[in-house]
Amino acid sequence: MDHINGALGRKLRMGLAGGGQGAFIGRVHNHAAVLDNRGELIAGALSSNAEKSKASAPFYDIKPERAYGSFQEMIDTEAGLPEGDRIDFISIATPNHTHFPIAKAAVEKGFNVICDKPMTFDLKEAEELLALVEKSGVVFAVSHNYTGNPMVRQAREMILAGELGEIQAIRSNYIQGWLRTRLEESGQKQSAWRTDPTKSGAAGAYGDIGTHAYNLARYMTGLLPDRVSAHLRIFEPGRRLDDYGVALVQFDNGALCTITASQISHGRENDLFIEIDGTKGAIQWRQEDPNYMTFRQNGKPHQIYFRDPNAPFNGDMQKAACRIPAGHPEGYLEAFGNVYRNAYDAMI
Numbered sequence: 601m602d603h604i605n606g607a608l609g610r611k612l613r614m615g616l617a618g619g620g621q622g623a624f625i626g627r628v629h630n631h632a633a634v635l636d637n638r639g640e641l642i643a644g645a646l647s648s649n650a651e652k653s654k655a656s657a658p659f660y661d662i663k664p665e666r667a668y669g670s671f672q673e674m675i676d677t678e679a680g681l682p683e684g685d686r687i688d689f690i691s692i693a694t695p696n697h698t699h700f701p702i703a704k705a706a707v708e709k710g711f712n713v714i715c716d717k718p719m720t721f722d723l724k725e726a727e728e729l730l731a732l733v734e735k736s737g738v739v740f741a742v743s744h745n746y747t748g749n750p751m752v753r754q755a756r757e758m759i760l761a762g763e764l765g766e767i768q769a770i771r772s773n774y775i776q777g778w779l780r781t782r783l784e785e786s787g788q789k790q791s792a793w794r795t796d797p798t799k800s801g802a803a804g805a806y807g808d809i810g811t812h813a814y815n816l817a818r819y820m821t822g823l824l825p826d827r828v829s830a831h832l833r834i835f836e837p838g839r840r841l842d843d844y845g846v847a848l849v850q851f852d853n854g855a856l857c858t859i860t861a862s863q864i865s866h867g868r869e870n871d872l873f874i875e876i877d878g879t880k881g882a883i884q885w886r887q888e889d890p891n892y893m894t895f896r897q898n899g900k901p902h903q904i905y906f907r908d909p910n911a912p913f914n915g916d917m918q919k920a921a922c923r924i925p926a927g928h929p930e931g932y933l934e935a936f937g938n939v940y941r942n943a944y945d946a947m948i
């Protein structure tokens with residue numbers, strides 16, 4: 601039987617930047633990396649604090665000699681190991697302001713990279729990193745994880761095949777409520793860096809979750825932005841970055857897209873929701889109910905598409921993104937795993 605990674609004949613070896621004690625997204629990256637048994641975590645610089653980094657290593661079963669005090673130490677040391685022992689790629693699961701220096705150092709040493717969004721802190725860094733990646737030829741993936749949902753890929757396939765006709769209007773929203781109060785003042789790690797402009801960047805809620813809403817619109821339709829206008833607000837007194845925002849995007853075909861991002865809406869959790877209107881039909885999908893998608897046409901009953909790798913009405917992209925039979929829910933981690941699956945395919 602052929603190895604799951606084909607001619608490579610082994611698992612891809614991962615080094616993790618971030619993911620130490622109290623972290624969220626680093627653990628998600630680890631779960632996603634090993635979900636299909638194609639990758640393994642063998643090295644890590646798990647915190648900007650060297651002691652915390654090494655203390656966190658046992659949680660991931662990282663051997664002491666591969667637990668590093670800094671990302672630079674990990675990259676330099678791993679690059680000096682024999683090719684058969686060193687890591688194949690680095691996953692970046694750190695606050696936004698550190699993405700560029702870690703990614704740059706990794707690419708310059710010839711390592712593939714899977715980076716949590718955003719790719720960099722600002723446009724200048726993004727352009728420099730793009731040039732480095734193109735020159736080096738390494739694989740560089742940004743983990744916009746919601747694109748890995750099977751029904752999101754079903755929507756993309758239907759739209760690109762013309763089943764909705766010409767796309768005219770899009771409404772894409774991501775609504776949360778966890779920052780209704782100044783949680784960052786309590787010392788809660790996730791809120792502290794997300795509301796700090798020196799670590800998060802120029803945008804708060806819009807940079808954190810509005811990007812997901814925009815990314816869904818781009819991914820599903822394949823359209824490119826032409827004009828953008830936005831109004832960002834800080835509703836919680838004393839906060840330094842936006843906690844609510846609305847944007848209007850005009851795409852290159854003339855379609856209009858409204859995007860709302862909120863982190864101050866009472867009782868809301870992770871309600872990422874998108875509706876796309878075309879001349880022939882419309883679709884809607886909600887992340888909190890990810891295994892279903894609605895297709896609508898005037899004068900006809902609504903059609904509910906559901907995640908099913910064997911259904912004849914679902915496309916190849918949806919089927920390839922499924923792991924288990926219909927009726928067993930797949931969600932956040934599996935979608936993240938599909939980002940890793942696609943990155944692995946590119947690496948081998």
